[in-house]
Amino acid sequence: MTFALQFTIDVLSLGGAYALMALGLVIVYGILKLVNFAYGELIMVTGYTLFLMGGSGLPWLVMAAVAVAMAVVTGVLTDYIAFRPVRAKSITAVLITSFAFSTLLQNAALLFISPRPRNVPLPALFSQTVEIAGVITPVRNLVTIAAAVVLLAVFAWAMRRTVLGIAMRAAATNFTMARMLGIPANLIISSAFAISGLLAGVVGILWIGRIGSVVPGIGSEPLLVAFIATVIGGMRSLEGAVLGGFLLALIDTSLNYLLSQELLKFRDAFTFGLVILILLWRPEGLLKGPATGQRT
């Protein structure tokens, strides 16, 4: 029983973080067909913003809000500076640009801050543990679950109930038609990057909360996680991305318990091998995205 609870908390907290990561990647992919390699660096930006504000004496929540805001701004700016000028040219050019931009941000952090880990201010809550029905678990896991639930609920609501949300869903299936109804392309794209940045920011704080410090390469692992979860979830479906995040967490957590230490080292090879197989079988991802086919 305690094991089941432990396992559930592990899967839900890891899955919550994964789901948010995947969602942030898919929201941009769905609209622009752009796999944004620089997504992980939004997490990095969050971390360094938090680090730089460490001595400011502001309340932690204010610092966290500023850090998330920085991720949003960076996300939108990346689009303006790097992607917008090449977007019309070719999808490959945009992909290479996003890869280059990711390297640029990482190395800028190496150059201007430091290759060494930097401690970020975290509230005491992040290092405390609680006991629930005999299971001792870090509070930050519960915080992660709560944050994921709240964000996913708000996100789902916004996508269904606000005009902008409906417009974004429409643009993801048929961008040109959406524009032919008067929905401005740039508004949709900037919103997608802003949401992506917001999700990366929140995930960044939760993720860094586990580690306690930030390094230039901090975004790599979340990026890979988001890739896999997205592929599992279907690359064009927002619900799929969320589900993919939780499924991946379930797989990861199970493998942690099941695989021997020897094989555990190859876990990434297994999961990425799985990714390749899934894409071969279904190039659009495991779960179906919104239909593009039209009935006539």
Added chain:
Amino acid sequence: MTRHLLTAAILGGFVILLVACAEMLGIRVFDRIATNLCISLILVLGLQVFMGNSGILSFAHIGFMGVGAYTSAVLTIPLQMKGMALPELYLVFKGVQLSPYLAIPIAGLVAAAVAAALSYPLMRLSDAAAVITSFALLVVLHTVMTNWSNVTNGPRTLFGVPRATDLTLAAGVAIAALLGALAFKESRTGRLLRASRDDEVAAGALGLHIPHLRWRAFVLAALFAGIGGALWGHFITSFSPNAFYLRETFVILGMLVIGGANTVTGAVVGTFIVTGAFEGLRSLEGSLNSAKIFSEQVIGLTEVVLALAMIAVLILRPGGLFPSREIGAIIVRALSKRERST
């Protein structure tokens, strides 16, 4: 035909000129730079063979460089060093010690074989699925290299690889790769593949089996990468799996993108320019560090500049410096134009 020969002669001439300069100068550092340049050139040309002809971005390329490097290392590390360099090596390889000059081509073939076996089904995919799978393949190869300690010594540095690569060898192989890339581009497969790149639907309608064409290019690219990796291993003599990951991918891709992925000329020019710029920036980094102007070590400057250059090229000149015509074709056209005008 003349324009292809002219292209080959001019680009080969660049490499020979480089070797001549290095020999004449006789400075160790320059020799090292020139050798590295030739090895990079082999890798960039390999990537050009696949990307330039198929139009698909591949992230897996550097993974095959790693396969080549480790294969050649396992086959050549001297017997008396094997116990120390690769303590967990499989018994069958314990008694093997080949000449590097034999092991390098074998390494290329092994990389090509691995690519051939893994990649066939992947070639159906285009767009985002193709990019993510090739990226996933790189991660898989990297994870295997990092953890298969029986043949790679795990994440730790593998040392004891005999030094065998010198400038002449690297330059010779680079010229061969150059000819190979040009020949492939003009071969039937290369032409059909380029037709499919420009119009996938029409090429499919002609009954071309595009995945098969792509696969041939991919395997040839892996052959180049494997040989390049082996040469590099025998030059640097010790390395770890991290040498074959995202940073190297970024550098090689940057060279190709800046020069122009669609042409062999672009691959060569990009390699020369980026290597030159890199060495300049690295020495700047070095002198900044030794001058202790900043409290911390200056690192990452070269990558920042390369990334900016890549983005600038993609924005201003998306096809790179040589977007569509080879240097030979450009010269022949210019000459015939002048003839007509006089």
Added chain:
Amino acid sequence: MLELTDVEVRYGAIRAVRGISLKAEKGELVALLGANGAGKTSTLMCIAGALKAAAGTIRLDGRDVTSATPEAMVRNGVATVTETRDVFPDLTVAENLTLGSYIRRSDRAGVAEDREKMFALFPRLAERYGQPAGTLSGGEQQMLVIARAILSRPRILLLDEPSLGLAPVIVDQIFEMIGVLKRSGLTIVLVEQNAAKALAVADRAYVMRLGRIAASGSAAEIGATTDLGALYLGG
């Protein structure tokens, strides 16, 4: 009010529209006829801003709108019903309609009123209100895209083959509705395969062949002088 001068549209090397000039006056219904591949859809998409004109100019009330974006064209009062009947299949009928009135979203009362009008015109849509648009029948989807286009309160409506693939009864309904819209003072450019039906509602007509205007005149003239059968077979 809408005027095209020597407009060209290219897809790479393919010249789909090779310099056409046409006009639609206020309140007019202009039919654009021609065989498959004549370039009718390309012309409409170019007016709508979804395709770039390679040459020529497009004017709206005398203003040059040649390089306007699709969203700007909607704000200029041009609404488009595409040939491919682009409903957003995962969005409900209601959500599709909401996007139709996107540019008027501050005018809530007006939008609600227009919505009611649309439901009066197409009662089927009211019944299917909360259903994903992808599950509608072809005819219902056609009604939806027309209603959605009209909710932007356009001054000009571009209609691309509204009768395509629909049962005769539905086609009659759609043409009836086009008549209603015309009487309400809307300017309409109608692309149709069904030349007889189109000419019956049109004021004037243009016949396109291989990207050029082959004939033009009043609907009656075109109906009398042009061999409509040959028009569609001849290409």
